[in-house]
Amino acid sequence: MFVTCGLSLLDTGCLHPKIGPQSLPRDRALYSTSLADSWKEQTLLNIVKVRYVDPPIFVDVGSIVASYTLLEGASAGATIAPSGTNSGVLGGSVAFSNSPTITYTPLTGNAYIKSLITPLPAAMVFAGIQNGLPADAILLSSVSSINGLRNQQVDLHGIRPADPDFHRVRELLRAIQLSGAIRLSVKQDAKEQETSILGLRTNDIPPEIQADSVELRRLLHLNPQATEFQLVSAPLPSADTEVAVQTRSISGMLQNMAAQVEVPPADVSQHRAFPGNETGHEVPGVVPMISIHSSKTKPNDAFVSVYYRDTWFWIDDGDLRSKASLVQLMQLFTMTDTGAKENLPVVTIPSR
Numbered sequence: 001m002f003v004t005c006g007l008s009l010l011d012t013g014c015l016h017p018k019i020g021p022q023s024l025p026r027d028r029a030l031y032s033t034s035l036a037d038s039w040k041e042q043t044l045l046n047i048v049k050v051r052y053v054d055p056p057i058f059v060d061v062g063s064i065v066a067s068y069t070l071l072e073g074a075s076a077g078a079t080i081a082p083s084g085t086n087s088g089v090l091g092g093s094v095a096f097s098n099s100p101t102i103t104y105t106p107l108t109g110n111a112y113i114k115s116l117i118t119p120l121p122a123a124m125v126f127a128g129i130q131n132g133l134p135a136d137a138i139l140l141s142s143v144s145s146i147n148g149l150r151n152q153q154v155d156l157h158g159i160r161p162a163d164p165d166f167h168r169v170r171e172l173l174r175a176i177q178l179s180g181a182i183r184l185s186v187k188q189d190a191k192e193q194e195t196s197i198l199g200l201r202t203n204d205i206p207p208e209i210q211a212d213s214v215e216l217r218r219l220l221h222l223n224p225q226a227t228e229f230q231l232v233s234a235p236l237p238s239a240d241t242e243v244a245v246q247t248r249s250i251s252g253m254l255q256n257m258a259a260q261v262e263v264p265p266a267d268v269s270q271h272r273a274f275p276g277n278e279t280g281h282e283v284p285g286v287v288p289m290i291s292i293h294s295s296k297t298k299p300n301d302a303f304v305s306v307y308y309r310d311t312w313f314w315i316d317d318g319d320l321r322s323k324a325s326l327v328q329l330m331q332l333f334t335m336t337d338t339g340a341k342e343n344l345p346v347v348t349i350p351s352r
């Protein structure tokens with residue numbers, strides 16, 4: 001076997017396939033998993049930091065260059081003695097190294113900060129509903145008000161409960177969404193400007209969905225006979241055929257999710273963290289968006305966990321609602337235009 005390997009070093013027949021085409025499936029899967037995990041951890045860390053009034057910082061992975069080096073050598077020799085005592089030597093060597101270089105780009109600058117504090121486009125929020133995002137969840141996390149009905153809101157003094165009818169509107173929109181009776185379209189007006197239209201179908205739908213549609217129109221003060229409504233970004237509608245939506249920014253979504261972080265009671269009483277929906281002291285009328293636990297020991301079954309201020313914070317792997325809320329925030333952050341990235345500081349770290 002040694003002889004065979006020594007003579008076939010150039011074909012790397014005795015090596016595990018670590019380089020070349022054989023490495024592509026493995027490397028792609030591993031880097032993809034690592035990127036996803038680091039993205040989840042970064043998002044969770046920023047939610048926790050906001051609870052402590054610590055500014056959120058995002059660092060993007062600019063590029064990954066995986067560099068492989070394979071050095072091979074073989075030698076053979078023989079000694080022929082006059083006495084007839086002959087000897088032979090066969091040797092070989094293989095050296096393998098992997099030196100990936102990863103480039104990190106801190107997201108800073110005017111365009112990036114503006115993207116964090118600018119409210120999400122209302123059309124984008126409802127396009128997400130059109131494409132399958134749960135209407136009740138996305139309205140809870142990303143909408144401040146709809147036709148004057150206010151969502152729950154967080155500030156440094158705690159959580160202000162939502163108008164009761166706001167939660168009812170979320171439920172009705174979710175039921176109508178599941179029936180397929182809601183749609184979002186784009187039309188051009190007389191000035192050839194694009195307008196987002198929210199449609200509520202009234203034909204060929206079950207009686208209970210028809211009743212939900214009637215109740216939704218009543219709560220939002222919409223024309224009971226109309227089937228199409230213009231979607232506008234405004235605190236209040238100017239007509240009964242408009243759906244006026246005020247949305248949150250990414251920064252606002254982070255702050256409202258931060259209020260759900262479980263923090264040590266001393267951190268709140270000593271004003272290190274702002275008040276929120278504390279464990280065991282829920283605020284009446286407040287609907288949790290996400291559950292983020294904390295402890296001094298590292299959790300065993302976490303979807304994602306981070307270490308901050310000598311405390312572990314995590315989302316339980318069995319908590320589908322919280323997992324979906326985190327992923328939804330990540331998706332909306334990706335959809336938000338963060339602006340050009342020229343002239344930003346770049347950190348390149350060669351991994352040895």
